[in-house]
Amino acid sequence: MIRLLRSQRELGTILQSLARGDSGVSTRKRCENDVLMEATGQFVETIRRLLEDTEVLAQAAAAKNPGVRAAVERHQGDYSTE
Numbered sequence: 387m388i389r390l391l392r393s394q395r396e397l398g399t400i401l402q403s404l405a406r407g408d409s410g411v412s413t414r415k416r417c418e419n420d421v422l423m424e425a426t427g428q429f430v431e432t433i434r435r436l437l438e439d440t441e442v443l444a445q446a447a448a449a450k451n452p453g454v455r456a457a458v459e460r461h462q463g464d465y466s467t468e
Contacts (some may be wrong), residue, residue, distance in 0.1 A: 393452050400426060409433050 393416060403411045413427035439456040446454030458466050 397422065397426060400430075404430065404433065409437055432461070432465065436465065 396416075400411050409430065411430060413423055413430055415423050417428075431436060441459075443454060443456060444450070
């Protein structure tokens with residue numbers, strides 16, 4: 387039971403950091419079957435990619451370079467064009 391609470395607290399801390407805009411959090415699977423932390427790691431990576439693309443597009447807009455596009459192949463689902 388204590389182990390479960392510790393796991394939930396660790397995940398809660400990661401999610402709170404993300405909610406505050408801290409995409410620098412690190413995740414690690416706590417065991418081979420830890421699908422929740424694995425999914426959280428994928429979520430964090432998706433956010434990082436979106437932030438990187440947003441930065442590139444913002445810089446291009448500031449430089450009045452409308453030809454710059456996001457790297458859609460780095461994204462899946464609703465974040466891609468497929």
